[in-house]
Amino acid sequence: KAGVTQTPRYLIKTRGQQVTLSCSPISGHRSVSWYQQTPGQGLQFLFEYFSETQRNKGNFPGRFSGRQFSNSRSEMNVSTLELGDSALYLCASSLRGGTETQYFGPGTRLLVL
Amino acid sequence: QKEVEQNSGPLSVPEGAIASLNCTYSDRVSQSFFWYRQYSGKSPELIMSIYSNGDKEDGRFTAQLNKASQYVSLLIRDSQPSDSATYLCAVNMQGAQKLVFGQGTRLTINP
Numbered sequence: 001k002a003g004v005t006q007t008p009r010y011l012i013k014t015r016g017q018q019v020t021l022s023c024s025p026i027s028g029h030r031s032v033s034w035y036q037q038t039p040g041q042g043l044q045f046l047f048e049y050f051s052e053t054q055r056n057k058g059n060f061p062g063r064f065s066g067r068q069f070s071n072s073r074s075e076m077n078v079s080t081l082e083l084g085d086s087a088l089y090l091c092a093s094s095l096r097g098g099t100e101t102q103y104f105g106p107g108t109r110l111l112v113l
Numbered sequence: 114q115k116e117v118e119q120n121s122g123p124l125s126v127p128e129g130a131i132a133s134l135n136c137t138y139s140d141r142v143s144q145s146f147f148w149y150r151q152y153s154g155k156s157p158e159l160i161m162s163i164y165s166n167g168d169k170e171d172g173r174f175t176a177q178l179n180k181a182s183q184y185v186s187l188l189i190r191d192s193q194p195s196d197s198a199t200y201l202c203a204v205n206m207q208g209a210q211k212l213v214f215g216q217g218t219r220l221t222i223n224p
Contacts, residue, residue, distance in 0.1 A: 035214075099144050101159060104156040104157050106155070
């Protein structure tokens, strides 16, 4: 079974721009969670989607948003990019979320100049 | 108090020895616990999950959970240089539908 895939793998943007990242979960998995990883803050939870609905959200500003499609693929968008948004963005999927094991994709490394 | 705490290390262990990684968590009613390994520049990969008090063994890895003490650990026996990585403890907070990660412990196995 194919793992979690994320596109693109690398991105360079400038301040003020916006970016959209994509995540395809493991086949059959309906829960997709997004995380931001930085050297200073570690892995921080952004949000979780299940059956096209956002079920939980972390403490990030409204510039960070996401959505999930009927095939469970998910996208996250960051508007008005700031230098501090430079990070590794990770997507993880699980069958139904909750207490289940999450499996991570390779991540998208975003650099904001 | 952080929700999930780990000693950031670095932890240095000679090859062939036992590496012991520790994690404490604040939510007394947490039900699921995970250890992930992350190599530099890569994404986290699952090593072990544990849900019940006691030990769970998988090859060279043993996870230990003590809910009364709010403590979970990972033992790596016969440590190999390829085990050198950052180990992340993750706890699923009851009702929160999210994993909370510790800062990770950087482990180095010295040949």
